[in-house]
Amino acid sequence: MPDTVLPRLSRGLRDLLPDQMLARQQMVDTIRGVYENYGFVPLSTPAIEYLDVLSGSAGQEAQQSIFRVTNPEKEDLGLRFDLTVPLARVIAQYPELPRPFRRYQVASVWRADKPDKGRYREFTQFDLDSVGVESEVADTEILAGMCDTLSALGVGRFLVRFSSRAILNLLLDFAGISQEQSVDVFRVLDKLDKVGLDKVKLELMQGYKDESGDTIRGVGLRAEQVEKIERFLAIRGSRNEVLGQLTDLFGKLETPVRSISDHLYALGYGDDQVSLDLSIARGLAYYTGPVFEAILLDAPQFGSVFGGGRYDDLVMRFLGQPIPAVGASIGVDRLLAALAHLGKIGQQKATARVLITNMDSSLTSEYLAMTWELRRAGIPTEFFLGSAKGPRKQLKYADEYEIPLAILYGSNEHQQGMVTVKDLIAGRENLKPTADRKEYLAQRAGQVTIPRSELVDSIRKMLAEIA
Amino acid sequence: MPDTVLPRLSRGLRDLLPDQMLARQQMVDTIRGVYENYGFVPLSTPAIEYLDVLSGSAGQEAQQSIFRVTNPEKEDLGLRFDLTVPLARVIAQYPELPRPFRRYQVASVWRADKPDKGRYREFTQFDLDSVGVESEVADTEILAGMCDTLSALGVGRFLVRFSSRAILNLLLDFAGISQEQSVDVFRVLDKLDKVGLDKVKLELMQGYKDESGDTIRGVGLRAEQVEKIERFLAIRGSRNEVLGQLTDLFGKLETPVRSISDHLYALGYGDDQVSLDLSIARGLAYYTGPVFEAILLDAPQFGSVFGGGRYDDLVMRFLGQPIPAVGASIGVDRLLAALAHLGKIGQQKATARVLITNMDSSLTSEYLAMTWELRRAGIPTEFFLGSAKGPRKQLKYADEYEIPLAILYGSNEHQQGMVTVKDLIAGRENLKPTADRKEYLAQRAGQVTIPRSELVDSIRKMLAEIA
Numbered sequence: 001m002p003d004t005v006l007p008r009l010s011r012g013l014r015d016l017l018p019d020q021m022l023a024r025q026q027m028v029d030t031i032r033g034v035y036e037n038y039g040f041v042p043l044s045t046p047a048i049e050y051l052d053v054l055s056g057s058a059g060q061e062a063q064q065s066i067f068r069v070t071n072p073e074k075e076d077l078g079l080r081f082d083l084t085v086p087l088a089r090v091i092a093q094y095p096e097l098p099r100p101f102r103r104y105q106v107a108s109v110w111r112a113d114k115p116d117k118g119r120y121r122e123f124t125q126f127d128l129d130s131v132g133v134e135s136e137v138a139d140t141e142i143l144a145g146m147c148d149t150l151s152a153l154g155v156g157r158f159l160v161r162f163s164s165r166a167i168l169n170l171l172l173d174f175a176g177i178s179q180e181q182s183v184d185v186f187r188v189l190d191k192l193d194k195v196g197l198d199k200v201k202l203e204l205m206q207g208y209k210d211e212s213g214d215t216i217r218g219v220g221l222r223a224e225q226v227e228k229i230e231r232f233l234a235i236r237g238s239r240n241e242v243l244g245q246l247t248d249l250f251g252k253l254e255t256p257v258r259s260i261s262d263h264l265y266a267l268g269y270g271d272d273q274v275s276l277d278l279s280i281a282r283g284l285a286y287y288t289g290p291v292f293e294a295i296l297l298d299a300p301q302f303g304s305v306f307g308g309g310r311y312d313d314l315v316m317r318f319l320g321q322p323i324p325a326v327g328a329s330i331g332v333d334r335l336l337a338a339l340a341h342l343g344k345i346g347q348q349k350a351t352a353r354v355l356i357t358n359m360d361s362s363l364t365s366e367y368l369a370m371t372w373e374l375r376r377a378g379i380p381t382e383f384f385l386g387s388a389k390g391p392r393k394q395l396k397y398a399d400e401y402e403i404p405l406a407i408l409y410g411s412n413e414h415q416q417g418m419v420t421v422k423d424l425i426a427g428r429e430n431l432k433p434t435a436d437r438k439e440y441l442a443q444r445a446g447q448v449t450i451p452r453s454e455l456v457d458s459i460r461k462m463l464a465e466i467a
Numbered sequence: 468m469p470d471t472v473l474p475r476l477s478r479g480l481r482d483l484l485p486d487q488m489l490a491r492q493q494m495v496d497t498i499r500g501v502y503e504n505y506g507f508v509p510l511s512t513p514a515i516e517y518l519d520v521l522s523g524s525a526g527q528e529a530q531q532s533i534f535r536v537t538n539p540e541k542e543d544l545g546l547r548f549d550l551t552v553p554l555a556r557v558i559a560q561y562p563e564l565p566r567p568f569r570r571y572q573v574a575s576v577w578r579a580d581k582p583d584k585g586r587y588r589e590f591t592q593f594d595l596d597s598v599g600v601e602s603e604v605a606d607t608e609i610l611a612g613m614c615d616t617l618s619a620l621g622v623g624r625f626l627v628r629f630s631s632r633a634i635l636n637l638l639l640d641f642a643g644i645s646q647e648q649s650v651d652v653f654r655v656l657d658k659l660d661k662v663g664l665d666k667v668k669l670e671l672m673q674g675y676k677d678e679s680g681d682t683i684r685g686v687g688l689r690a691e692q693v694e695k696i697e698r699f700l701a702i703r704g705s706r707n708e709v710l711g712q713l714t715d716l717f718g719k720l721e722t723p724v725r726s727i728s729d730h731l732y733a734l735g736y737g738d739d740q741v742s743l744d745l746s747i748a749r750g751l752a753y754y755t756g757p758v759f760e761a762i763l764l765d766a767p768q769f770g771s772v773f774g775g776g777r778y779d780d781l782v783m784r785f786l787g788q789p790i791p792a793v794g795a796s797i798g799v800d801r802l803l804a805a806l807a808h809l810g811k812i813g814q815q816k817a818t819a820r821v822l823i824t825n826m827d828s829s830l831t832s833e834y835l836a837m838t839w840e841l842r843r844a845g846i847p848t849e850f851f852l853g854s855a856k857g858p859r860k861q862l863k864y865a866d867e868y869e870i871p872l873a874i875l876y877g878s879n880e881h882q883q884g885m886v887t888v889k890d891l892i893a894g895r896e897n898l899k900p901t902a903d904r905k906e907y908l909a910q911r912a913g914q915v916t917i918p919r920s921e922l923v924d925s926i927r928k929m930l931a932e933i934a
Contacts, residue, residue, distance in 0.1 A: 004784065004785055004786065004787045005519050005520055005523050005784050005785055006785075007520065007555075007556040007557075007559035007560035007785045008517065008520070008556075008560065009513060009516070009517075010515060010516075010517060010538060010540075010542055010544055011540070013513040013515055014513065015510070015511065015512050015513070015557055015560075015561075016510070016511035016512075017510065017557075017561070017564070018508035018509060018510060018570065020511075021508070021509040021510060021511050022508065022509060024511075025509060035818075036818040036847055037818075037842050037845065037846075037847045037848075038842065038847070038848075038849070039817065039818055039819030039847055039848060039849030040818065041485035041488070041489065041817060041818055042485060042488040042489060042492060043482070043483070043484065043485060043488060044482065044483035044487075044488050044491075045482050045483075046476060046480040046481065046482070046589045047514060047546075047575060047577075047589060048477060048480055048534070048577070048588075048589065049476070049477075050475065050476075050477060052472050053472055053474065053475070056472050067515070067536055067537065067538060068536070068537040069534055069535070069536055069537075069546070070534065070535040070536075070537075071477060071534060071579050071588075072579050073477075073478070075477055077477055079514075079536070088474075089474040089475075090474075090482055090484075092474035093474035093475065093482075094482075094484065097484070098853075098864065098867070098868065099853055099854070100852045100853055102849070102852075103485065108514060110514075110515070112538050112539050121515075121538075122513045122514060122515065130852065132853070133852040133853070135852055137831065137835065137850065137852055138852055140835070141850075141852075144839075263831075263832070263835055266832055266835065266836065267835060267836070267839050268839075317471065317472050318471055318472055318473075318474045319471065320471045350506065350508060351502075351503040351504075351506055351507065351508055352506030364604065364730075365730070365733055368604065368607070368730055368733065368734060369733065369734070372611075372734050372735075375504050375505065378504065379504075380503055380504045380505070380506055381504075381505075381506060382505070382506030382569070383604065383608075385567045385569075385597065385600040385602055385604055385605055385608075386565075386566055386567055386599070386600070387566070397565065400565070401565065
C-alpha cells in the first residue's frame with residue numbers, strides 16, 4: 001500500500017454535503033428570484049484581488065484577516081473578504097456601466113479570523129447594491145427588498161429595523177457630543193441589545209467592572225449628556241410616532257427617513273415589518289446615510305441576518321470622489337442556520353422523486369426504459385446503482401434520502417405488465433376505497449400496483465398528491 | 468484628493484459583467500436542471516485545501532500551477548485546481564455518504580498557468596460523477612446526460628465521442644506495443660484531429676521535422692506495428708459497425724462498451740448523437756475504462772467542451788485502495804464562448820421586463836405603486852432611478868439594456884387615468900385594427916395607451932406576445 005494522505009480540511013473551512021447544499025441552493029434561488037424581479041442584475045468578480053485594492057481603507061484589522069495568495073509573478077494578492085470592495089473596483093474600472101448600476105452578487109468571501117462555532121473562514125454573502133442613485137427611492141427599494149426576501153423565504157415573523165446617520169448626527173448636536181467622541185458613543189450604543197441600558201449608560205460615563213472582573217473603560221460623557229441620549233433612546237412606537245417625537249425633541253427634522261417611511265407605508269410595508277429603531281448604529285465610520293438590519297423575531301439569538309445602509313464613499317479609494325450608493329448584504333450561512341433552527345428549510349435530502357429499485361439484473365433494459373420515461377416527463381428519477389441486492393435495503397436507501405416513491409418491478413410484475421409503486425412518505429396513508437382485502441392491505445403498506453403502460457401518468461398523480 | 472488605488476485585476480483574472488453573468492447563469496441553471504432530473508445531488512467544498520491533499524498525484528506540472536495560500540497558522544495550503552480531487556477527499560473523509568454517491572458541483576477552480584486568449588487563471592467547472600458504481604449503467608448515464616445537457620442548451624448539432632481503455636489495451640496486444648510505450652503512443656494518437664494521419668504515423672515511427680524546422684521525436688514503432696494501428700484507426704461507422712469490425716480485427720471483444728452502446732440505442736441515443744470513435748485517447752494515465760468527449764459540430768474550433776471517463780483510482784491517494792468512479796466535466800467558460808459564438812446564448816442584458824420612466828418627480832408615489840403592482844404580479848420591473856430627466860434618454864436606457872416595455876406616465880396620463888406603454892423591441896410592429904388615424908400612428912411607433920386600472924393585465928398580455 002502506498003503512503004496515503006489524510007483526507008482533511010484546514011481549520012475554519014468546511015464542506016457542504018448534499019442536504020446542506022440543497023437547502024442553500026433553495027435559499028439562494030429564492031433570494032435571486034426576488035432581486036431579479038426588482039430588475040437587479042448579477043455580477044461576478046474573481047476571488048483573487050490585488051492587496052492594495054482589497055485593503056485600501058479596510059483598516060489594520062481587516063488587512064490582517066486577508067488570506068494572502070501567491071502567483072507566479074510574485075505579486076501581492078489576497079482573497080476578497082467582502083463583495084463591496086470588488087464592486088467599488090468594478091464601478092471605478094468600467095465607467096461605461098449604466099448608472100444606476102443595480103447589481104446582486106452571491107459568492108464566497110474569505111477571512112482568516114479565529115474560527116468559532118458557526119463562524120467559518122470561507123463563507124457566502126449575498127449582496128445587493130444600487131450605485132449612482134442619490135434618491136431615497138433607492139433606500140426604499142433596498143428596505144422593501146429585505147422584507148420581500150424574508151417573506152419569500154418563509155422565515156416567519158421578522159423585523160427590518162432602520163435608522164440614519166443624519167438622525168444620529170442630530171443627537172450629537174443635541175447632546176453636545178463631539179465628532180471625535182461619536183465613534184466611541186456609537187460603538188457603545190450598538191451594545192444595547194446585548195448588555196442593556198444600565199450598562200450602556202455606565203460605559204458612556206465612567207465605565208464599570210463586568211461579571212468577570214474586567215474593567216470596561218468609560219467614554220467620559222457627563223450625566224446630562226447621557227440623560228439626553230436616554231431620552232433619545234426612549235423614543236419608541238410606530239414610524240410616524242418616532243418621527244413625531246424626534247421632531248419634538250430636536251425642534252426640527254429634515255431627513256430622507258421620513259420619505260422612505262412614507263413610501264414604505266404606501267407600498268404596504270407597515271410598522272409590523274419595518275421599524276424606525278433609534279438604537280441601530282451599525283459601523284457608522286462606514287455608512288453615510290440610512291442604516292438597516294433585520295432580525296428574525298422567532299430566532300433573535302441569530303442576531304442580524306441582513307444588514308446594510310448608504311455608503312457614499314464607496315469608490316473614494318479609486319476615484320478620489322464620492323459616488324452615492326446604498327445596499328445590503330445577507331449572511332447566507334447565518335440565515336441558513338437560523339432557518340434550519342426554525343425548521344423552515346433543509347428538509348430535502350435528494351433531488352430524485354422516484355427510485356427505481358434493481359430487483360433482477362436481467363431486467364436492466366426495462367429499468368432504464370422506465371427511468372428515462374420518467375425523466376423525459378420531467379420527473380426526477382434515480383435508478384438504484386448500488387450493490388444492495390434485495391429490495392429491503394434499496395427501500396431503506398430511498399427512505400433515508402426521503403425519495404417519496406419507489407418502484408418495485410420483478411419477474412412477476414414483468415409477466416403481468418404491472419408495476420408496484422411504494423409510497424415511502426412516513427406515516428402517510430394512501431387509502432382508496434376498495435372491497436378487495438388484499439388490495440386494502442397493500443394500500444395500508446403504502447403500495448399500489450399499476451399498469452406498466454400508465455407509469456408516467458400514475459407517478460405524476462401520486463407525486464402531485466404528496467406535494 | 469487622497470492617493471488613489473488603480474482599479475485593476477491581476478493577469479488571467481476577469482470580471483463577468485451582467486450580460487455575461489446572465490448568460491452563464493442561464494447555462495448553469497439548465498445544466499443543473501438536467502442533472503437534478505437524473506437525481507444527482509449538489510456538493511460544495513472550500514476553495515482552499517491542504518497542499519498535500521491537492522498535489523498527491525497531480526504531478527509536477529499540476530503542482531506548479533497551484534496558487535499557494537497562507538493562513539495565520541502558516542500551513543501549506545492552495546486553491547483547488549479541479550473539482551475531482553476535492554470529491555476524492557470528501558469520499559474518503561465521510562464514509563457515511565451513500566454509495567453510489569452521485570453528485571454534481573459547479574464552482575471556480577484556479578490554475579496559475581500562463582494566461583492566453585480565452586484561457587483564464589480562475590475559471591468555472593461543472594462536474595458530475597457517480598462514485599461507487601462498477602456497473603456500466605453508470606457510464607451509460609453519464610453519456611446520456613452529456614447528450615441531454617447539450618440538447619437542453621440548444622447547442623445545435625453535437626457529437627459525443629467515446630472509446631475505452633480496454634479497447635486500446637487490445638490494440639496494444641494486437642500491435643505488440645509494450646505498456647511502457649503506451650503512454651507515448653496514446654499521446655501521439657490524441658493529436659490525430661490536429662495534425663492528421665500522416666504526421667501521426669511518422670511520429671509513431673522515426674519522427675519528422677515540422678514546418679518551423681523543429682524536430683518531432685519519434686516513438687520508434689516498427690512499420691508493421693504502425694500498419695496495425697492504421698487498420699485500427701480506419702475503423703469507422705455506426706457503433707454496431709465499429710464493434711463488429713473490432714471483433715473481426717481482434718478475434719474477440721469482451722468490453723462493457725458493447726452494453727453501453729446497446730443501452731444507449733435502446734434509450735434513443737443513436738449514432739447521430741454518440742459515436743464510438745477509436746481516435747479518442749484522452750489522458751489515459753488517469754482514466755481506467757471508458758473515456759468520453761463532446762464536440763459542437765457547428766463550432767468544432769472550440770474543441771472538446773465536455774469530457775470525462777471512468778477513473779477507478781480516484782481515492783487511492785487517501786484510502787490506498789480503488790473505488791469505482793465515472794464522471795464528466797464541462798468547461799463552463801469554453802462552452803459559453805462556443806454558445807455565444809453560435810448566437811445561442813447571451814442575448815439578455817437585463818432582468819427587468821418593464822422600465823417605468825421617471826417623468827415628473829411629483830408622481831413618484833404613483834411610479835412606485837405601479838412598480839410594486841407589477842413586481843407583485845411576478846413581472847420583473849425597474850423604476851428608473853438615474854439622473855436623466857427627459858423620457859428620450861430613459862427610453863434609450865431601456866433600449867440599450869433591451870428591456871422590452873417602457874411605461875410613460877406624465878401629468879396628462881395622470882389626469883386621464885391612462886398609461887402609455889412603449890414597445891421597444893426593435894423592428895416590431897404592434898398593429899391592431901383601428902379606424903382612428905392618431906391611434907394608428909401611435910401603434911406604428913410601438914405605443915399603446917391603456918387604462919391605469921388595467922396595467923398589470925395589459926403588460927402581462929404584451930409580454931406574452933413578445934416571448
